[in-house]
Amino acid sequence: MWFHAKAYLAVLMLRFRIDVIKGGQFLAMRFYLLLLYLLTTELAHAFGPSSFRFSTKPGPYTVGFRVAYQYDNSRTYNALTDVNGTLANKSGARPLQTLIWYPAHLAPRASAMTYGDYLSLFVSEDSFTLTSSEAASVLKKNLHDYQVDADPQARMRAIKDAPTQRGKFPLVIYAPSFSGPAFENADICEYLASYGYIVMASPSIGADSFDMTGGIPGAETQAKDISFEIGFSSSIPEVDSSHIAVLGYSWGGLSNFFAAAKDDRIKALLAFDGSARYFPSLLSKSGYVQPKDMTIPMLFFTRGEIPLEELVGADVSASVLNEMAHSDVYIVRMHNMRHGEFDSMKQRSPAYWTRHPSAEYSPEETSESYNWVGRYTLAFLDWTFRQDQHAHQFLTNSPAANGVPGHMLAVQFNPKKEDQPSTQKP
Numbered sequence: 001m002w003f004h005a006k007a008y009l010a011v012l013m014l015r016f017r018i019d020v021i022k023g024g025q026f027l028a029m030r031f032y033l034l035l036l037y038l039l040t041t042e043l044a045h046a047f048g049p050s051s052f053r054f055s056t057k058p059g060p061y062t063v064g065f066r067v068a069y070q071y072d073n074s075r076t077y078n079a080l081t082d083v084n085g086t087l088a089n090k091s092g093a094r095p096l097q098t099l100i101w102y103p104a105h106l107a108p109r110a111s112a113m114t115y116g117d118y119l120s121l122f123v124s125e126d127s128f129t130l131t132s133s134e135a136a137s138v139l140k141k142n143l144h145d146y147q148v149d150a151d152p153q154a155r156m157r158a159i160k161d162a163p164t165q166r167g168k169f170p171l172v173i174y175a176p177s178f179s180g181p182a183f184e185n186a187d188i189c190e191y192l193a194s195y196g197y198i199v200m201a202s203p204s205i206g207a208d209s210f211d212m213t214g215g216i217p218g219a220e221t222q223a224k225d226i227s228f229e230i231g232f233s234s235s236i237p238e239v240d241s242s243h244i245a246v247l248g249y250s251w252g253g254l255s256n257f258f259a260a261a262k263d264d265r266i267k268a269l270l271a272f273d274g275s276a277r278y279f280p281s282l283l284s285k286s287g288y289v290q291p292k293d294m295t296i297p298m299l300f301f302t303r304g305e306i307p308l309e310e311l312v313g314a315d316v317s318a319s320v321l322n323e324m325a326h327s328d329v330y331i332v333r334m335h336n337m338r339h340g341e342f343d344s345m346k347q348r349s350p351a352y353w354t355r356h357p358s359a360e361y362s363p364e365e366t367s368e369s370y371n372w373v374g375r376y377t378l379a380f381l382d383w384t385f386r387q388d389q390h391a392h393q394f395l396t397n398s399p400a401a402n403g404v405p406g407h408m409l410a411v412q413f414n415p416k417k418e419d420q421p422s423t424q425k426p
Contacts (some may be wrong), residue, residue: 052370053367067099069098069124070095097203110159121182171244179206191374195382198239220286254274280315300330301373331414341369
């Protein structure tokens with residue numbers, strides 16, 4: 001198998017091409033995916049097919065997708081090592097690969113993207129000017145990541161550069177997990193766009209180098225990325241800037257608290273098993289992230305119940321969700337999902353299931369659970385931003401009344417207290 005990988009990389013170096021449009025920051029990348037398809041197909045066959053199916057009914061809109069290659073000139077980014085791990089000491093403005101899913105028109109003869117199209121975005125996560133050999137090195141590094149064996153042929157819903165649907169649409173910023181790619185939950189990002197939301201995401205990269213920085217500095221780095229993307233969204237005429245939510249998975253479900261504490265443009269928070277639940281002391285140590293003073297609504301998904309013996313390294317000194325007394329807080333406990341399974345990239349990976357074999361619940365059941373995560377996410381946004389009464393009913397129904405299979409999830413609603421906190425931000 002690795003002989004074929006080497007052959008793939010050698011040919012890739014000849015066929016990878018980057019075109020830079022002079023006089024601007026836009027960079028159009030052309031990536032030939034034939035050998036990526038051949039290699040990842042071989043990997044998929046080695047581990048067997050994935051059971052993941054995102055079959056939740058899409059909305060009325062065609063899903064468009066595009067990439068913006070941006071720089072935050074207010075911050076520096078010092079790439080201490082190059083793609084091969086050797087010292088590089090490069091310095092410049094902070095790069096932000098920005099993925100955008102949006103409501104669109106169906107273009108004539110348009111074809112949907114594949115998962116392989118998303119995998120190709122690995123080569124431009126923190127550099128937009130790689131040579132062909134450097135791009136090959138980035139992909140070689142990612143070959144060691146078991147998530148890359150996801151089937152590259154799998155058809156997605158987005159159509160690249162599809163014509164934009166005119167109108168005003170709420171904005172959802174997706175904040176990935178610790179060092180996660182921006183497309184790790186592309187399935188739900190596409191799903192939301194099909195129902196009339198614009199979704200934007202950037203990779204989770206560190207303050208000075210590719211790997212995300214830990215602790216408060218890392219959370220603040222990603223929070224600033226979130227606010228930068230919100231600022232960038234003002235250049236998109238279709239964004240309704242009065243309706244902005246931040247959805248964070250894992251580490252992104254900690255950073256979004258940091259972002260909301262300083263950015264009052266954020267009107268709602270969502271988290272897929274967010275780290276704020278497991279590291280509340282990072283919020284309190286910041287001195288300014290105060291869940292007890294927040295007044296914006298929150299939807300929080302948690303993994304199945306965790307034995308105390310497995311909470312190694314977690315901080316259980318406080319409950320962030322209980323502290324949010326002045327916010328409407330919806331908690332959805334996903335009984336048959338582990339932390340990694342809130343990431344559709346992992347669920348798509350046959351090797352993930354080889355390394356993390358299912359016990360009580362099958363991969364098929366976990367895949368179905370992910371579909372329900374999508375439905376509850378949409379209902380929360382539709383109620384929060386559109387005052388859709390059917391969505392509100394869905395959120396407050398018993399799971400059985402919504403048609404959820406028995407024992408799959410439980411929902412808890414903690415309504416906000418009517419008295420106001422001492423501070424009004426956010």
